[in-house]
Amino acid sequence: MNALVLGARGQLGSELARLLPGAGVTAPIHEKDVIEELLDDRRPDIVINCAAYNAVDRAETEGDAAHAANVAGPAVVAAACRRTGASLVHFSTNFVFDGSLDRPYVEADEPAPISAYGESKLAGERMVFGSGARVLVIRTAAVFGGPRSFPRRILERATSADRIPVVGDQLINPTYARDLAEATLELVERDFTGIVHVVGGGCAGWDVFARAALEEFGVRTQVDSVPTEAFPTAARRPRNGCLDTTRFHALRPWQEALHSWAAEVQQTPPHSSGGQGSGA
Numbered sequence: 001m002n003a004l005v006l007g008a009r010g011q012l013g014s015e016l017a018r019l020l021p022g023a024g025v026t027a028p029i030h031e032k033d034v035i036e037e038l039l040d041d042r043r044p045d046i047v048i049n050c051a052a053y054n055a056v057d058r059a060e061t062e063g064d065a066a067h068a069a070n071v072a073g074p075a076v077v078a079a080a081c082r083r084t085g086a087s088l089v090h091f092s093t094n095f096v097f098d099g100s101l102d103r104p105y106v107e108a109d110e111p112a113p114i115s116a117y118g119e120s121k122l123a124g125e126r127m128v129f130g131s132g133a134r135v136l137v138i139r140t141a142a143v144f145g146g147p148r149s150f151p152r153r154i155l156e157r158a159t160s161a162d163r164i165p166v167v168g169d170q171l172i173n174p175t176y177a178r179d180l181a182e183a184t185l186e187l188v189e190r191d192f193t194g195i196v197h198v199v200g201g202g203c204a205g206w207d208v209f210a211r212a213a214l215e216e217f218g219v220r221t222q223v224d225s226v227p228t229e230a231f232p233t234a235a236r237r238p239r240n241g242c243l244d245t246t247r248f249h250a251l252r253p254w255q256e257a258l259h260s261w262a263a264e265v266q267q268t269p270p271h272s273s274g275g276q277g278s279g280a
């Protein structure tokens with residue numbers, strides 16, 4: 001496979017770049033000339049775009065940066081794929097949904113984002129599908145693995161507190177970047193197109209995810225489950241952010257994936273990991 005991985009410094013991109021040696025690049029995806037030249041030079045069969053603006057709260061006020069990475073960038077990449085005949089894999093989010101359903105969201109459910117981030121990611125989906133390129137959009141959620149992802153931030157908070165409040169009434173599927181990277185390559189090999197939901201197996205509140213992360217590291221800090229209202233944020237988030245994975249399959253249960261990640265972290269010397277995930 002002659003692949004190009006865009007956003008190769010991020011938590012997912014770094015995992016894909018590891019699986020596809022030589023494929024990773026960090027070019028600005030919204031700069032048309034740069035992307036055109038890159039595809040003309042490398043002539044990939046497949047472009048995997050992991051670059052994105054994932055700062056959910058900041059996106060409410062940093063519309064230009066979110067638009068460049070999540071809307072204009074995907075449009076530029078998709079147009080270059082269309083021109084050169086490359087297939088495109090692009091990533092989107094559970095935040096395209098409003099979270100009001102009481103079951104996991106399927107691919108055919110109507111998106112209705114309630115945040116600027118969700119709106120930008122939905123606009124990006126529409127850009128890539130409108131390009132005429134051969135496109136697979138993988139919607140995922142609560143990706144962890146990078147140094148700024150949720151379990152890392154919880155561990156940091158726990159070092160200076162006996163109790164920490166964590167929201168319990170927003171449900172997500174914690175998704176290990178490494179598992180998602182492997183699943184992406186399987187989807188490519190199996191020629192999937194359209195939209196596919198790929199997340200870790202099982203649906204949980206952030207509080208449950210936080211407790212499991214602390215337990216993996218033997219940290220005894222207590223997690224107090226609090227409602228969304230106790231944690232005012234700039235952006236609204238879906239209450240039910242869980243995705244149905246019937247079209248492909250669920251990744252392994254998120255608790256198993258968290259255990260693997262924790263084992264990896266505990267074996268790795270500090271300052272040697274790759275990604276920059278923001279835990280969107």
Ligand SMILES: NC(=O)c1ccc[n+]([C@@H]2O[C@H](COP(=O)([O-])OP(=O)(O)OC[C@H]3O[C@@H](n4cnc5c(N)ncnc54)[C@H](OP(=O)(O)O)[C@@H]3O)[C@@H](O)[C@H]2O)c1
Pocket residue numbers: 007008009010011012013026027028029030049050051052053054068069073090091092093094121139140141142143144146275276277278279280
């Ligand atoms: N993280 C989550 O919880 C989550 C949840 C649902 C969906 N997703 C989606 O999954 C995909 C992978 O996410 P991730 O967690 O791996 O993200 P990530 O760790 O934040 O990585 C994104 C990368 O994109 C780069 N980037 C930002 N703007 C760019 C631009 N205009 N041009 C080129 N590169 C740019 C960032 O570079 P800098 O670090 O230099 O800014 C960063 O390295 C994204 O499409 C994301 O929206 C993520």
